[in-house]
Amino acid sequence: MSELIGRSVPRVEDERLLRGEGAYVDDLHPSGCSEAAFLRSPQAHARIVSIDVEEARSAPGVIAVLTGADLAGELEPMVFQIARVVPETVRASTGAVSRVHPMPAIPADRATYVGQPLAVVVAESRYLAEDALELIELELEPLPAVVDPEAALEPGAPLVEPEWEDNLALEYRYRRGDVDAAFEQAAVVVEEVFHSHRHVASPIETRGVVATVDPLDGTLAVSASTQTPHQLRDFLAGALRRAPETLRVRAPDVGGGFGPKGAIYPEDLVIPYLATRVGRPVKWIEDRSEHFAATTHGREQVHRIALAADADGRILAVRDSIVHNCGAYHTLGLVVPYNTLTHLIGPYDVPAVDVRLRAAITNTGVVAPYRGAGRPEAVFAMERAVTRLARAVGIDAAELRARNLIAPEAMPYATGMIYRDGTEQVYDSGDYPKLLARARALVEEEPWAERAAGRRVGVGYAAYVEGTGVGPFESAALTVLGGGRVRVATGASSQGQSHRTTLAQIAADALGVPFERIEVVGGDTAAIAAGFGTIASRSLVVAGNAVAKAAAELRAAVLDAAGSLLGAPPESLTLADGTIRPLDGDGPELPLADLAGALSPFNPRRPAGAPTELHAKAIFNPGPVTYAAGVHAAVVAVDPATGAVEILRYAVSHDCGRPVNPAIAEGQVLGGVMQGIGGALYEELVYDPDGQLRTGSFMDYLLPTAGEMPEIRLVHVDCPTPLNPLGVKGLGEGGAIGPPAAIANAVEDALADLGVVVRACPLTPDRVRALIRAGGGDGGATAGAGATEVAA
Amino acid sequence: MKPASFEYRAPEQLDELLELLADDFTDVRVIAGGQSLVPMMNFRLSTPELLLDLRRVDELGALEHRPDGALSVGATVTQARLLRQLEQQGGWPVLAEGIRHIGHPQIRSRGTVCGSLAHHDPTAELPALAVALDARMTVAGPQGRRTVAAADFFTTYYETVLEPGELLAEVVFPAWPAARGWGFRELARRRGDFALVGAVATVDRDAAGATAEAVALVLFGVGERPVRLGGVEQALAGKPLDAAALASVEPLVAEAIDPVDDLHASADYRREIAVQLSVGALADAWERSSARV
Numbered sequence A: 001m002s003e004l005i006g007r008s009v010p011r012v013e014d015e016r017l018l019r020g021e022g023a024y025v026d027d028l029h030p031s032g033c034s035e036a037a038f039l040r041s042p043q044a045h046a047r048i049v050s051i052d053v054e055e056a057r058s059a060p061g062v063i064a065v066l067t068g069a070d071l072a073g074e075l076e077p078m079v080f081q082i083a084r085v086v087p088e089t090v091r092a093s094t095g096a097v098s099r100v101h102p103m104p105a106i107p108a109d110r111a112t113y114v115g116q117p118l119a120v121v122v123a124e125s126r127y128l129a130e131d132a133l134e135l136i137e138l139e140l141e142p143l144p145a146v147v148d149p150e151a152a153l154e155p156g157a158p159l160v161e162p163e164w165e166d167n168l169a170l171e172y173r174y175r176r177g178d179v180d181a182a183f184e185q186a187a188v189v190v191e192e193v194f195h196s197h198r199h200v201a202s203p204i205e206t207r208g209v210v211a212t213v214d215p216l217d218g219t220l221a222v223s224a225s226t227q228t229p230h231q232l233r234d235f236l237a238g239a240l241r242r243a244p245e246t247l248r249v250r251a252p253d254v255g256g257g258f259g260p261k262g263a264i265y266p267e268d269l270v271i272p273y274l275a276t277r278v279g280r281p282v283k284w285i286e287d288r289s290e291h292f293a294a295t296t297h298g299r300e301q302v303h304r305i306a307l308a309a310d311a312d313g314r315i316l317a318v319r320d321s322i323v324h325n326c327g328a329y330h331t332l333g334l335v336v337p338y339n340t341l342t343h344l345i346g347p348y349d350v351p352a353v354d355v356r357l358r359a360a361i362t363n364t365g366v367v368a369p370y371r372g373a374g375r376p377e378a379v380f381a382m383e384r385a386v387t388r389l390a391r392a393v394g395i396d397a398a399e400l401r402a403r404n405l406i407a408p409e410a411m412p413y414a415t416g417m418i419y420r421d422g423t424e425q426v427y428d429s430g431d432y433p434k435l436l437a438r439a440r441a442l443v444e445e446e447p448w449a450e451r452a453a454g455r456r457v458g459v460g461y462a463a464y465v466e467g468t469g470v471g472p473f474e475s476a477a478l479t480v481l482g483g484g485r486v487r488v489a490t491g492a493s494s495q496g497q498s499h500r501t502t503l504a505q506i507a508a509d510a511l512g513v514p515f516e517r518i519e520v521v522g523g524d525t526a527a528i529a530a531g532f533g534t535i536a537s538r539s540l541v542v543a544g545n546a547v548a549k550a551a552a553e554l555r556a557a558v559l560d561a562a563g564s565l566l567g568a569p570p571e572s573l574t575l576a577d578g579t580i581r582p583l584d585g586d587g588p589e590l591p592l593a594d595l596a597g598a599l600s601p602f603n604p605r606r607p608a609g610a611p612t613e614l615h616a617k618a619i620f621n622p623g624p625v626t627y628a629a630g631v632h633a634a635v636v637a638v639d640p641a642t643g644a645v646e647i648l649r650y651a652v653s654h655d656c657g658r659p660v661n662p663a664i665a666e667g668q669v670l671g672g673v674m675q676g677i678g679g680a681l682y683e684e685l686v687y688d689p690d691g692q693l694r695t696g697s698f699m700d701y702l703l704p705t706a707g708e709m710p711e712i713r714l715v716h717v718d719c720p721t722p723l724n725p726l727g728v729k730g731l732g733e734g735g736a737i738g739p740p741a742a743i744a745n746a747v748e749d750a751l752a753d754l755g756v757v758v759r760a761c762p763l764t765p766d767r768v769r770a771l772i773r774a775g776g777g778d779g780g781a782t783a784g785a786g787a788t789e790v791a792a
Numbered sequence B: 001m002k003p004a005s006f007e008y009r010a011p012e013q014l015d016e017l018l019e020l021l022a023d024d025f026t027d028v029r030v031i032a033g034g035q036s037l038v039p040m041m042n043f044r045l046s047t048p049e050l051l052l053d054l055r056r057v058d059e060l061g062a063l064e065h066r067p068d069g070a071l072s073v074g075a076t077v078t079q080a081r082l083l084r085q086l087e088q089q090g091g092w093p094v095l096a097e098g099i100r101h102i103g104h105p106q107i108r109s110r111g112t113v114c115g116s117l118a119h120h121d122p123t124a125e126l127p128a129l130a131v132a133l134d135a136r137m138t139v140a141g142p143q144g145r146r147t148v149a150a151a152d153f154f155t156t157y158y159e160t161v162l163e164p165g166e167l168l169a170e171v172v173f174p175a176w177p178a179a180r181g182w183g184f185r186e187l188a189r190r191r192g193d194f195a196l197v198g199a200v201a202t203v204d205r206d207a208a209g210a211t212a213e214a215v216a217l218v219l220f221g222v223g224e225r226p227v228r229l230g231g232v233e234q235a236l237a238g239k240p241l242d243a244a245a246l247a248s249v250e251p252l253v254a255e256a257i258d259p260v261d262d263l264h265a266s267a268d269y270r271r272e273i274a275v276q277l278s279v280g281a282l283a284d285a286w287e288r289s290s291a292r293v
């Protein structure tokens, strides 16, 4: 009965947003609202000697000034349960150990990263609050800081958390097969160090919180630019010791999230607390300087990776030793570091694997999921290594990949690993050779030399898989409203993913109600009691199937109620186009609007025992994650004289299962690709060795803009998953996973004869020139013991 | 990221403006397009007590051709307005090309030519263009007006010879000979960014068209102010700018500049690129020039 699923229905979000009618947190102006500004640590690691706020307290327009000492008895340090979670099966498989420490909302004794909040001013306006900040006298005693994660793990490194004996926050090691023997017998071994550098997500809308206490019932209403309003509610309930029912958290229109807005921050707790304390609404909008320092960062891993292969380029074993930088607080446990493990081997069939990861806390901003969340890091290391291997074996990089891909006949394919949710990792479906072939076709069809005009041309590939649709659950509640419209409420709020369109398509199809009569509400804990949120490429899988499930129940309820009204058995009826009809076409029709009207308590003739409301709720608990996959291919032109890199074409072949709305799916992939290009060529968050942030504005941290967008070609290779009724896989992050690896591989390909080895991004013109100057080595390719000679 | 509080005045008379500007007891700043000043105020790197808006003073808005063929650009003339004028009426093609490299249309439609000169970011296009084209700056102050050659105007990063109480009333670009050739080369990380390095060159050939009679070469992004490469100019004067001549000046370029490292590029890289861009801009200028008439 599917009519809408699979069609590029225009986004219902666009008209409002394009007309400027969107309502973001900063558009909310509750009457009597005050504004907050934070004093932030100018040092990466320091003892707080004193904070004198007397002058600030008496400054014009100031309502309150609070330091960590003032909050000490009021707000418990923040504890992130998720950081503790290590499923028993994960522990058994990898020996994973996670060590957590509480994060003070505002510390009283010690600052641990630049940008950490040390005091907050509430004033009549943000201007006056910032004026008062300048009057606070802060005395800090500098402590030794550690910035580099490898240095942090050295014996004798400064301790970021003095309660610990070292800076190790998390550790695991996974082994399968006889890795040592594979390296012994290998014809070719490549070994290299690859860095994924630090990013900041840079959504157009920064974070923001507005908190108001309802004078009538004391409810604390919080509007925040968050990806996870229900989780924020539950966190606040615990931290503020309130019943969850006395809290309402809403995410209004949100201008991009990309992961960082799935975290819970000190400001998320302090602003609602202040609203209860000062007795006025309090608003805080993060400015861009704050965003660079105090919103969670992404990436930053070092991989020492080695591949062993036979003379034909069949990969026999992968060995990787990874160091991950957590930043100053370990808040998310396995999430990012363990994603790296379960996505490292990707689409390849590799008999032996040995991967070890150590995660260090350092005096830098907290690192948390950013579009891809541990996967781009894994893919950068593996796909760079695979490309080095192709060079060492002397065959085409795409051909070498083809020789190692898991065959479609091997699906479902168990990797032997345990996924983060504790279940066995099984690739449910996919056709990796076809993905590769389609991507190849998109870049091999043209003679690029002509377009490069005297520059060097290179082609690079990156293949990946992505576990999507992670649990534990998502909720949906469907209600027939007056007039026959249907409201779909879900716990999955949107930051640009087009839920109002795609979830309405799913509901319309499952119900038999026209698309225009469906309205989707997300991001409001008052609209639906339980919810998890929009993170981790999960919403279409988890919320989409919850909507489909609730819609099926609602449809049954509608037919039941109509049956009793019409005196017909429900099985003899159908609902299509918003009207109930007899299946055999013989009998009266009943528009849904009329049914709703007939059930109204105002109707004196409503049938006894009929429901007063047509409503259905569902929770969808996905099983194991489903595997999206893709192959990216970049064609670049490199000017060897200036080091400038131009992307001539970027090609993506992509499997997101059954696409619900192909245009929206493409938009998601293209956006991800642009963010990935940002990391490959432009963006890098830089700390100096003392932990000072060197990239504090968009003058220093360069985002790709429309002018940098290359030609992007995209093909879908649809392999619907058997794991959920809709057959869908997630795709929000996939676009961002491939570009750093694909572009680095392409640049290296363009400069291969110069001995260039790309070990890190972004590939700025300066760095490309430096690589050319440094070229000439063998690039880390060595023959394994007992190997036959292979031409490099 | 909110500015500290300040007073704002927008007088209509230049006299009144200069009087307010000369107040020794107040930290006064003029604002033109605000494209550099407002971000600095938002970061509280600049905290003036009084902001004097130039834009209501009509006489600062003149954009006119002088009888001697020079082009005078008043303090409130935006980069976009000058670009439009050049594109419609011709002349100073190198100036037009340089302005196209400033930011984006949104920036140019507010940012002023004189504001960029007075602000003096050494990686900006206009200061280098002013030096290369021998522009003259008209400075207005409590003691009346004085004229400063562009070559003497820029002192060091974000500093000029402007004294407190003074303002740049106009910049005058001398007449542009139709036979003059020009080159403008710039390398930036993204379209519209401030340059990593840029080069401006002009060439005037002799009457026979066989050699360069006069050469100008100015680099930006390589030091504390636009750098005029007099040594290169002299070495090339009287010669045809063929490949050999251009190759011969490469070491002169590298020696003449002292760039610095920053987040976007190293000093070595800037030096390397400065040589390439210089040669490229000179070659373009030679190519585009014709015999003096």
Ligand SMILES: Cc1cc2nc3c(=O)[nH]c(=O)nc-3n(C[C@H](O)[C@H](O)[C@H](O)COP(=O)(O)OP(=O)(O)OC[C@H]3O[C@@H](n4cnc5c(N)ncnc54)[C@H](O)[C@@H]3O)c2cc1C
Binding pocket: B029, B030, B031, B032, B033, B034, B035, B036, B037, B038, B054, B075, B101, B102, B103, B104, B107, B110, B111, B112, B113, B114, B115, B116, B118, B119, B123, B124, B125, B126, B162, B166, B167, B168, B169, B192, B193, B194, B195
């Ligand atoms: C996103 C962005 C990108 C940019 N990219 C570039 C670029 O690529 N290249 C480039 O060159 N510039 C760039 N700029 C800067 C832009 O060109 C500015 O407009 C210019 O630097 C200053 O001109 P303004 O009129 O805006 O001056 P304002 O910002 O108003 O003033 C700047 C400074 O000059 C002083 N001032 C202004 N006018 C006068 C005067 N007549 N006499 C004395 N003092 C004066 C002010 O007091 C202030 O100190 C960019 C700006 C932005 C925001």
